[in-house]
Amino acid sequence: xxxxxxxxxxxxxxxxxxxxxxxxxxxxxxxxxxxxxxxxxxxxxxxxxxxxxxxxxxxxxxxxxxxxxxxxxxxxxxxxxxxxxxxxxxxxxxxxxxxxxxxxxxxxxxxxxxxxxxxxxxxxxxxxxxxxxxxxxxxxxxxxxxxxxxxxxxxxxxxxxxxxxxxxxxxxxxxxxxxxxxxxxxxxxxxxxxxxxxxxxxxxxxxxxxxxxxxxxxxxxxxxxxxxxxxxxxxxxxxxxxxxxxxxxxxxxxxxx
Ligand code: AMP
Numbered sequence: 148x149x150x151x152x153x154x155x156x157x158x159x160x161x162x163x164x165x166x167x168x169x170x171x172x173x174x175x176x177x178x179x180x181x182x183x184x185x186x187x188x189x190x191x192x193x194x195x196x197x198x199x200x201x202x203x204x205x206x207x208x209x210x211x212x213x214x215x216x217x218x219x220x221x222x223x224x225x226x227x228x229x230x231x232x233x234x235x236x237x238x239x240x241x242x243x244x245x246x247x248x249x250x251x252x253x254x255x256x257x258x259x260x261x262x263x264x265x266x267x268x269x270x271x272x273x274x275x276x277x278x279x280x281x282x283x284x285x286x287x288x289x290x291x292x293x294x295x296x297x298x299x300x301x302x303x304x305x306x307x308x309x310x311x312x313x314x315x316x317x318x319x320x321x322x323x324x325x326x327x328x329x330x331x332x333x334x335x336x337x338x339x340x341x342x343x344x345x346x347x348x349x350x351x352x353x354x355x356x357x358x359x360x361x362x363x364x365x366x367x368x369x370x371x372x373x374x375x376x377x378x379x380x381x382x383x384x385x386x387x388x389x390x391x392x393x394x395x396x397x398x399x400x401x402x403x404x
Contacts, residue, residue, distance in 0.1 A: 154167035154171060154204070155167060155168045155169070156205070158258075159211065159252055163251060171202065171258060171259070172260055173260060177203060177259060177260055178197075178203040178261040179256075179281075179289050180203065180261075181267075183291055183292065183363055183367070184293060185301050186301070186343075186353065187296075187349075188294040189304070189385065190265045190266065190294060191207060191317055192382050193382070194207065196383070196386040197263050197386060197389065201390075203261030204260055204262050205262075206252075207264075207265040207267075208245060208248070208266045208269075209234070209265075211252075212231060212240065213234075216235075217312075226247075229244070230244050230248075235342050235343065236343075237343045237348030237351035237352040238355060239269060239355045239359060242270055242276075246272075246273060249267060249276075250280070253284075256280070256281065256284070257286065261289075268363065271363065274367075291372045292376055292393070293364055293374065293375045294378035295376070295378055296379060298353070302349060304319065306346060308344050309339065311333065311336040311337070311338055312338075313335075313336030313337075314336055316333045316336075318331075325338060374389075374393060374395075376389050376392050
């Protein structure tokens with residue numbers, strides 16, 4: 148794990164003017180990655196591992212909404228309250244709200260430590276907005292990793308997933324159970340089932356993925372940025388395959404190790 152990159156991501160999770168407790172180390176050629184794939188495919192788990200491997204920050208838009216949802220209602224703006232409602236139903240938050248939130252955090256996009264975007268962009272409009280914004284900042288994406296998994300496997304993963312309320316570590320009731328039921332191995336925090344991992348929300352989320360997010364695969368393929376990685380196997384194997392696939396895209400090898 149890259150200790151330098153162990154910041155609290157306050158700049159991302161809370162937004163400006165909050166500052167990360169430990170700013171990520173500047174890199175000569177930072178990784179700027181987007182992770183694609185259906186909900187439950189393991190993007191968060193991989194983003195966390197890739198963060199350790201590549202040194203770039205894990206930026207999840209879902210984490211921002213969940214962090215806002217766990218604050219007191221009086222600390223939430225009306226726009227954020229409405230975004231949290233969409234999330235609870237498993238529906239996509241409107242593009243304007245999401246983009247406003249990301250644009251507020253554009254320091255994280257510019258950050259010299261790089262980024263691993265998880266859960267953003269999720270629609271063509273968001274992808275276009277990110278592309279335009281990065282072009283105006285003279286930045287470019289290193290690659291877009293698309294994690295692939297059959298639908299039945301995705302449903303099983305989502306419904307058994309449990310998340311630590313403190314450190315956000317992810318477990319699974321059958322395939323990756325914690326040592327003590329309901330308790331995080333890493334920090335002792337309480338494990339909970341995300342509201343949007345309940346069966347009624349899972350269907351809505353998978354439909355939203357097919358309709359709005361799957362078209363991004365072609366969008367990034369056309370830009371020559373897409374790297375497809377099968378999302379079966381252990382998290383370590385998948386991470387290894389991701390790094391190999393990035394390598395194969397002829398991205399400078401010295402950044403990988
Ligand atoms: P995730 O943790 O990425 O699965 O996101 C959880 C939920 O947050 C999603 O089901 C959406 O309701 C909302 N969300 C997160 N990111 C986005 C996005 N880029 N666009 C729209 N909604 C989003």
